[in-house]
Every structure is written in structure tokens, then in C-alpha cells.
Amino acid sequence: MTFPVVGMVGGGQLARMTHEAGIPLGIRFKLLSDTPQDSAAQVVHDVVIGDYRDLETLRAFARGCDVMTFDHEHVPTEHLRALESDGIPVRPGPDALVHAQDKGAMRARLDAIGVPCPxxxxxxxxxxxxxxxxxxxxxxxxxxxxxxxxxxxxxxxxxxxxxxxxxxxxxxxxxxxxKVDFVRELAANVVRSPHGQAVAYPVVESQQVNGVCDTVIAPAPDLADELALKAEEMALTIAKEIGVVGHLAVELFQTRDGRLLVNELAMRPHNSGHWTQDGAITSQFANHVRAILDLPLGDPRPRAKWTVMVNVLGGDYPDMYSAYLHCMARDPQLKIHMYGKDVKPGRKVGHVNTYGDDLDDVLERARHAAGYLRGTITE
Amino acid sequence: MTFPVVGMVGGGQLARMTHEAGIPLGIRFKLLSDTPQDSAAQVVHDVVIGDYRDLETLRAFARGCDVMTFDHEHVPTEHLRALESDGIPVRPGPDALVHAQDKGAMRARLDAIGVPCPxxxxxxxxxxxxxxxxxxxxxxxxxxxxxxxxxxxxxxxxxxxxxxxxxxxxxxxxxxxxKVDFVRELAANVVRSPHGQAVAYPVVESQQVNGVCDTVIAPAPDLADELALKAEEMALTIAKEIGVVGHLAVELFQTRDGRLLVNELAMRPHNSGHWTQDGAITSQFANHVRAILDLPLGDPRPRAKWTVMVNVLGGDYPDMYSAYLHCMARDPQLKIHMYGKDVKPGRKVGHVNTYGDDLDDVLERARHAAGYLRGTITE
The missing domain is CATH 3.30.1490.20 (ATP-grasp fold, A domain)
Incomplete structure (x- = not known):
């Protein structure tokens, strides 16, 4: 067997869902997690508990990994360079990842390559x-x-x-x-492999509540084809110029005067791509795994006319499991994705996906389920 | 948190894929596996290595499980009864499972409830x-x-x-x-909850090679609506009369004179249902989990006009991973499901799913990929 071992640093829900997407590929998955209770640590076999800020912990973890990737962007850049010097493929690599770690570096680089920013x-x-x-x-x-x-x-x-x-x-x-006068926020998600292959998911609309992603609609409704294409091109250009390997999410402002400005970059599977689990031919998680292994990427096209993702935040009501009865009975097509996290008010503990031909219906179903799980809707 | 713990007995690929489907539900998954190398033991966090034929091993494993279910049908019926007496929900229960364990009991029972058999x-x-x-x-x-x-x-x-x-x-x-003079084999897959809710997947055609399932086409091509309905009704009747909880696969012969006869029963996710992972709104694995937890069942309807599953058998060529490059590049929509098993000639080590509107194309893509992974197709 020559199936590779993927080392994932960080035990959050992105690691959990990447593991889920990696199981069908038959790859081995190794996790470096802060605690045994972390979201991904509950569902991965091979878990090392340790501190990602400690280089020797990272080095010990890296032994036996064929490639390393990340649930978050907090691993110190100099540690990533040290791992690369040790000969471990780090994907995305430090030269790319620094642009998601350091907003100053990100803005300077986007200016240099001519991508419009605020x-x-x-x-x-x-x-x-x-x-x-x-x-x-x-x-x-x-x-x-x-x-x-x-x-x-x-x-x-x-x-x-x-x-x-x-x-x-x-x-x-x-x-x-x-402070940009925007009409809405969009996100352009792309995946790029070391080989240079890249795929672009449909551009989505991302609705925030109190600075936290609440709802994602795929594709973004009423987005002119030329703006959608421009957003995809911007993301593909950034991925190429920065040398991203894996998933890149480009958060964008659509301004009142019809421009697109880059808000943030994330170089890992992203909340604005969770809809792909149930709404795209290949999910962002599966494509991230394929990219870091330099395998040919999967088709990013949507499987439904509309897919909606709504985050499930913790409310005052800790028992989300009992809400399954109502939610599943009400909507047999509902897709629930829970992260195994304890409920704390405002904490992202899961999300739901819905899809179909009628956007109003798809939105209503997702919002109802997320609200019912949170406890803000009780009927 | 009141999320339940599902205990799975047996570490094969069905357990592996059930775990994969359970991750989004946020449930806890505990595995009793023969060896640490078993297919599911590689990807589940909480693994107990032990012999399912030993009652005390089963009892120790059952502590801390809210419900127990099975990767295979080999746990002795008397052990299942003992676990039930201990107060552990065993799903499917021994009174149902015996009909999948003992072909004599199965035939006697099907005769009694008037289901046609050879x-x-x-x-x-x-x-x-x-x-x-x-x-x-x-x-x-x-x-x-x-x-x-x-x-x-x-x-x-x-x-x-x-x-x-x-x-x-x-x-x-x-x-x-x-020896039935059949024109083809069909399978009717249904899922039933303790509550008595049941869903039926579209009836599929199952093509065997040397007694082993090779190709499944969903839905079965050119099957008259009345025969499809009859097959679904037979499976739902069997599930209800036998008291099945979880997935039930009913393998059927379609005879030359237009009758349907029951060949075999399986009370667990089944090879003839693997297409549902990529081809149905809710997979057989997700619905099995929902059923054993007595949650409302998910929509079993297909997402594509045609879905084809082809098993990947071991060939002379042990390195299947290197075949990914060709297979994924050739068909970006291909869905590969590998089980983490060492390649041995004739052993089921994975399967592929394809879907689309044109059955010939969908079949060709699946057969090519399975053959290329096995090593019988080299271009």
C-alpha cells in the first residue's frame, strides 16, 4: 500500500470535515490537536495531543506524514519554514500562508499584483x-x-x-x-494543486451577523455573469500569484458602484464553502485533500440550482440533539453537520445545508432548521 | 451534550462508511474490531480490539453504548439476546437478525408471510x-x-x-x-426505524461476476413500474413483518416469466446500496444511523437520473493509489471509495460511483475506473 499519510494541524471542525472527506480516498489521516475533546479529535483514529506553537511538537508530529496541512492559520510562519527545511511538504507553504496570517503582507501583495482592495x-x-x-x-x-x-x-x-x-x-x-460602502459580501472559493491545476466554485453570497458568517447562498443571486467571472478570475489570480496549494477563500465586497474589493483571504476550507458538501459535485474538503496530495482536482460545479448554508450557533439551549426529531421530520432533505462541540452562546457548533430549485423555499428550510437547533425558533 | 454513542460491531468497510456518514450527525461512534488494521479501525477514534464471538467482550464493549449495530451478521444470536436482556438496544434485534443469519429461518418466515421464494x-x-x-x-x-x-x-x-x-x-x-431461471438480479433496499417509519430506495439492478456483486445500476433499467412497486412492497413487508430496524437489503431474482423471488436478505447497509452515497439524497449509511437512533429517516430519492456503482476488486497490481492520477484526471466527476484494505486478488477493496443522464456514459466511466484501479485496464 502506498496510500499517503496526511498530517492535519488543528482539531477544529475544518479538520473534522476534511477527515470525513478523506475517508473515501483511502488515505491515512493524522491529527495534531490541542485537546482530546476537540471537534476532529473525536472522530479521527490517529490523534496526537500537543501544542502547534512548539516546533519540536510539530517536528515529532511531522515524522511519518507525507504532507502537512492546517485547520487554522495560527502556526508560526518560522515553524512552517523549519518543517519545509526538514523536507516535509507543507501545504499551503509558508510563503503563501503568510498572506492569510498577516493582513499587512496580504494587502501589500494584492497591491503588487493589481488586485483591488479597500x-x-x-x-x-x-x-x-x-x-x-x-x-x-x-x-x-x-x-x-x-x-x-x-x-x-x-x-x-x-x-x-x-x-x-x-x-x-x-x-x-x-x-x-x-469602510467600504458595499451592497453585499461575496466569496470566491478556488482550489489549486502544486501542479498548477485550479478549479473555481461558483461565487456565493455570504451574509454576516455581528461579524460572523450566518448564511451562504450558492450561487450568489442576481450576480451579473461578468462580475461572477471577475470574482473567479481574481481568486484564481491570487492563488497562482501567491502560490496557494489547497483551498483559497477570497472574501469580497460588492460595492454600490459595481466594483469588487478583496476583504480577507483564507487558505483552508472555509465557511463560505460548506455548502459544497451537499451542493457541489466535489466538496471543498475533498478538493483540498486532492490538492495537497497533488491529485487531479474534482469537478466544482453545483449539483442543485440553489444551495443554502446556515450556521448553527450556540444559544441558551444546550440540547441540540433533541431538536433533530423536529428538524428531520419537518424536512427529510435537510443536511445537518454538527461539530461535536459543547454549546456556548454564539459559538459555531454546526451548520445545515439545503438545496433545491426554489430559493425562497431553500432559504426558509435552512433558516428554520438552524434556528430550531439553536432554540430561537420553537415551532 | 446528549448526543448518543453508537456501538458498531465489526471493523469492515460497512462500519467505515457508516462512521463517515455519522460524523455530520455529531454522534459518538465506538467500534469493536478484530484487529487494528481493519478497514474501519483505521478511521474511527474509539476502537476496542476484541472477538465478537465472546459474550464478555461484547458486554464490556456495550457499556457506554446507547445502541449497538453491526457491520456483519456473524454475532451469535444468543449473545444478541443476552445483550438485549442486559438492557442494550440491539438494532437490528436478534429476532429480526436471525433471518439474515440463518437461511432456513429466513425461508420459513418468508413462506409464512407469503413472500415468493424459489x-x-x-x-x-x-x-x-x-x-x-x-x-x-x-x-x-x-x-x-x-x-x-x-x-x-x-x-x-x-x-x-x-x-x-x-x-x-x-x-x-x-x-x-x-436454480431459478432469472433474467437478472434486482435489489430492493429499505430502511425502517423502531418507530415503524420506513423508506424505500429505488430498486436497482445488481450484476454478479463469479457470485460476487460487480455492478449496480440505479434505478434498474427498463423495470416496469408495477414490478418496481412490487419489489419495494415486498421489502417493506419483510421489514415490517420481521421487525427489522435499520437497513434491509432484499436481493431478488427477476424471472423470465416476470415474477420476483427473494434470493437473500441482509440487515445492514449493503453493497447494492453503495450507489446512494453519491446518488441519493440520503445515503443508506446515513439512514441506517438515523434508523437505529430512531430519528426520522432521510429522503431516499435519487439525485441523478442514473447512478452506477462498480466494485473495485483486488488484482495482481497492489498499488491502487498511483492509479488515482489517471482516474481522477480522466473523470473529474468520479467518486472513489476505498476501504483501506490490502490488495488481494478478488478481494473487495473499494468501489466507484458515477452518475449522470446518459446510462451508457455513466456505465463506461464506472467500469473504466474500476478496471483501471484493479489493473485490468491500462489505458
Whole structure:
């Protein structure tokens, strides 16, 4: 048997769902997880408990892995370089991944390759924020620490220099960006292999609530073909220029005046691609595995006219399992994806997918199920 | 968290694929496996290595399981009864499962509930086989040991009393059956919950090679609606009358004169249902899990006009992984399902699924991929 061993760093739900997608390929899957209770650690056979911030832990884990990939973007770039020097294929590699780890590096690189972004620059203090505002249309301004943020954390919208003190307290460089007047957020998901093969999923609409992804509609409704094509091209260009291997999610703003601006990059399977599990011929997880193994990629096209994903957040009601009875009986086509996580208010603990020909119906079914699981809908 | 623990006895590919289907439901999965190398033991976190024939091993395994189910039908009926007496839900239960374990009990029960079977009776010795032949159209006669056979093992087709000695050597009762003049084999797959809810998958055509399932076409081509309905009704009736919980596969002969006769029963996800992983709204594995947990069942309808499954058997060529390059590049829609098993000639080591609108194309793609993986097609 020459089936490879994939080493996954991080035990979250992305690792869990990547393992699920890897089982049919017959590959071996090894997990480095913070705790035995982590989402993926519950369902993977070969689990090592350890700290991904420790290089020797990573090195010991890497022995016996044919390739390493990641559930998150928090492994220090210098550790990734050390693993590469040891001869372990790290996918995506550190030279690519740094653009998802460091928003400053990301913006500089996108500028260099000519991909449109919100107006931005690194700012040094609150007064510099005021100067940045004055260079454009004034406040509000978006401030982001260049490292460590996700799901709205590490991001501030400030209305004055006085409000801009907090982002600087962490001692991490701060990026200022114009607050874009967008009509909606889109995401362009692509997958690229070391070989250079790449596939693009249909561009989706991503609806956020309190800075956290809530609903994804695939494909994005009423998106002009030329904008959809432009978004796919932007994502494919970024993947190629940055040398991404694996899944790349490009979060985009669609502006009121019809432009597309890059908001964020993620180099791993992404929440905006969860719909592909039930809605595409090949899921983002399966294609990520194929990409990091340099196997030919699977067809990314949709299987249904519309697919909707709604995240299930924790509510006040910890017993989601008993909600299955109602949800499954109400909608025999509903696809539930739970992560094995304890319920905490606001925590992403799962998602649901629905698909069909009538978008209103597909949306209603997904929203009802997610709300019922969370406990905000009780009938 | 009140998510249940499912205990699976047996580490084969059915357990592997049931685990895969259970991950999205957030349930806990515990495996009793013969060896750590077993197909499912490679991909499940919580694995106990032990002998399912030993009652105390089963009892220790059952502690902490909310429900127990099976990868195979070999657990002794008396052990299942003991577990039930201990208060462990065993699904399917021993009173149902005995009909998949013992072909004599199966035939007697199907006769009692009026389900058509090939002419049959228990025979005591080769002379009795000759008498059985004389009672009908003569030789050839099919002989089966009532317990322990699968995939053509424990089955003999004999042309004379002289040829009939071997089946009696094992000391297991022997069932004689007429050799049915069939035009093809069909399978009706249904799933039933303790609640009594049941769903029927489309009836499929199952093509055997040397007594082993080779190709499954869903739905069975050119099957008259009334015959398809009759097959589904037969399977639903058997499930209800026998009290099956979980998946039931009813293998059928379609005779030259337009009748349907039951060949075999299996009470677990079945090779004739593997197409549902990629071809149905809810797979047989997901519905088996839902059934044993008494959750509402998922929609069994097909997602494509045609879905074809072809088994991948071991050939002379042990390195199937390197064949992925060709297979995936040739057909980006191909679905490969490998079981993590070492290649041995004739052993089922995986299967492929294809789907689409054109049956000839779908068949060609599946057969090419399975042949290429096996090594019998090299271009």
C-alpha cells in the first residue's frame, strides 16, 4: 500500500470535515490537536495531543506524514519554514500562508499584483488613523490587527481618533482600511494543486451577523455573469500569484458602484464553502485533500440550482440533539453537520445545508432548521 | 451534550462508511474490531480490539453504548439476546437478525408471510437432494449451508446427487433451492426505524461476476413500474413483518416469466446500496444511523437520473493509489471509495460511483475506473 499519510494541524471542525472527506480516498489521516475533546479529535483514529506553537511538537508530529496541512492559520510562519527545511511538504507553504496570517503582507501583495482592495495602509497610532481618514472620505475607519483576528475579533470600526486607542494596545501592527460602502459580501472559493491545476466554485453570497458568517447562498443571486467571472478570475489570480496549494477563500465586497474589493483571504476550507458538501459535485474538503496530495482536482460545479448554508450557533439551549426529531421530520432533505462541540452562546457548533430549485423555499428550510437547533425558533 | 454513542460491531468497510456518514450527525461512534488494521479501525477514534464471538467482550464493549449495530451478521444470536436482556438496544434485534443469519429461518418466515421464494426445503443428505430435484424440474439444484455463507461462499450448484456431498461436510443444515431461471438480479433496499417509519430506495439492478456483486445500476433499467412497486412492497413487508430496524437489503431474482423471488436478505447497509452515497439524497449509511437512533429517516430519492456503482476488486497490481492520477484526471466527476484494505486478488477493496443522464456514459466511466484501479485496464 502506498496510500499517503496526511498530517492535519488543528482539531477544529475544518479538520473534522476534511477527515470525513478523506475517508473515501483511502488515505491515512493524522491529527495534531490541542485537546482530546476537540471537534476532529473525536472522530479521527490517529490523534496526537500537543501544542502547534512548539516546533519540536510539530517536528515529532511531522515524522511519518507525507504532507502537512492546517485547520487554522495560527502556526508560526518560522515553524512552517523549519518543517519545509526538514523536507516535509507543507501545504499551503509558508510563503503563501503568510498572506492569510498577516493582513499587512496580504494587502501589500494584492497591491503588487493589481488586485483591488479597500483603500488601506499600516497606521502607527490614533493620530495616524485621523490622518488616514483625512486622506480619504473621513471616518468611520476600519482598524485590524495584522495578525490573530478572525470572525470579527481583531477588527474595530472607529468613528474618531479618540476611539482608535484600543487596537494599538496589543503591540501588533495595525492596518487601517476605508469602510467600504458595499451592497453585499461575496466569496470566491478556488482550489489549486502544486501542479498548477485550479478549479473555481461558483461565487456565493455570504451574509454576516455581528461579524460572523450566518448564511451562504450558492450561487450568489442576481450576480451579473461578468462580475461572477471577475470574482473567479481574481481568486484564481491570487492563488497562482501567491502560490496557494489547497483551498483559497477570497472574501469580497460588492460595492454600490459595481466594483469588487478583496476583504480577507483564507487558505483552508472555509465557511463560505460548506455548502459544497451537499451542493457541489466535489466538496471543498475533498478538493483540498486532492490538492495537497497533488491529485487531479474534482469537478466544482453545483449539483442543485440553489444551495443554502446556515450556521448553527450556540444559544441558551444546550440540547441540540433533541431538536433533530423536529428538524428531520419537518424536512427529510435537510443536511445537518454538527461539530461535536459543547454549546456556548454564539459559538459555531454546526451548520445545515439545503438545496433545491426554489430559493425562497431553500432559504426558509435552512433558516428554520438552524434556528430550531439553536432554540430561537420553537415551532 | 446528549448526543448518543453508537456501538458498531465489526471493523469492515460497512462500519467505515457508516462512521463517515455519522460524523455530520455529531454522534459518538465506538467500534469493536478484530484487529487494528481493519478497514474501519483505521478511521474511527474509539476502537476496542476484541472477538465478537465472546459474550464478555461484547458486554464490556456495550457499556457506554446507547445502541449497538453491526457491520456483519456473524454475532451469535444468543449473545444478541443476552445483550438485549442486559438492557442494550440491539438494532437490528436478534429476532429480526436471525433471518439474515440463518437461511432456513429466513425461508420459513418468508413462506409464512407469503413472500415468493424459489422452491426450497432443508435436505438431509445427497439422496435427499436427488429427491428434492425430482420433486421439481430436476437438477441442477442450489445448495446452501444455512449459516456462514456470503459472496458466493457456502453456496454450491450441483448437477447430480454425487456432486452434493461437500455441503454436508460442515455439519451445518443444508438448504436446497431450485436454480431459478432469472433474467437478472434486482435489489430492493429499505430502511425502517423502531418507530415503524420506513423508506424505500429505488430498486436497482445488481450484476454478479463469479457470485460476487460487480455492478449496480440505479434505478434498474427498463423495470416496469408495477414490478418496481412490487419489489419495494415486498421489502417493506419483510421489514415490517420481521421487525427489522435499520437497513434491509432484499436481493431478488427477476424471472423470465416476470415474477420476483427473494434470493437473500441482509440487515445492514449493503453493497447494492453503495450507489446512494453519491446518488441519493440520503445515503443508506446515513439512514441506517438515523434508523437505529430512531430519528426520522432521510429522503431516499435519487439525485441523478442514473447512478452506477462498480466494485473495485483486488488484482495482481497492489498499488491502487498511483492509479488515482489517471482516474481522477480522466473523470473529474468520479467518486472513489476505498476501504483501506490490502490488495488481494478478488478481494473487495473499494468501489466507484458515477452518475449522470446518459446510462451508457455513466456505465463506461464506472467500469473504466474500476478496471483501471484493479489493473485490468491500462489505458
Amino acid at each position: 483603500r488601506h495602509r499600516i497606521v502607527s497610532d490614533p493620530q495616524d488613523v485621523a490622518a488616514f481618514a483625512a486622506e480619504g472620505d473621513g471616518f468611520p475607519v476600519v482598524l485590524k490587527t495584522v495578525r490573530g483576528g478572525y470572525d470579527g475579533k481583531g477588527v474595530w470600526v472607529v468613528g474618531s481618533a479618540e476611539e482608535a486607542a484600543e487596537p494599538f494596545r496589543a503591540g501588533v501592527p495595525v492596518l487601517a482600511e476605508e | 422452491r426450497h426445503r432443508i435436505v438431509s443428505d445427497p439422496q435427499d437432494v436427488a429427491a428434492f430435484a425430482a420433486e421439481g424440474d430436476g437438477f441442477p439444484v442450489v445448495l446452501k449451508t444455512v449459516r456462514g455463507g456470503y459472496d458466493g461462499k457456502g453456496v454450491w450448484v450441483v448437477g447430480s446427487a454425487e456432486e452434493a456431498a461437500e455441503p454436508f461436510r460442515a455439519g451445518v443444515p443444508v438448504l436446497a433451492e431450485e
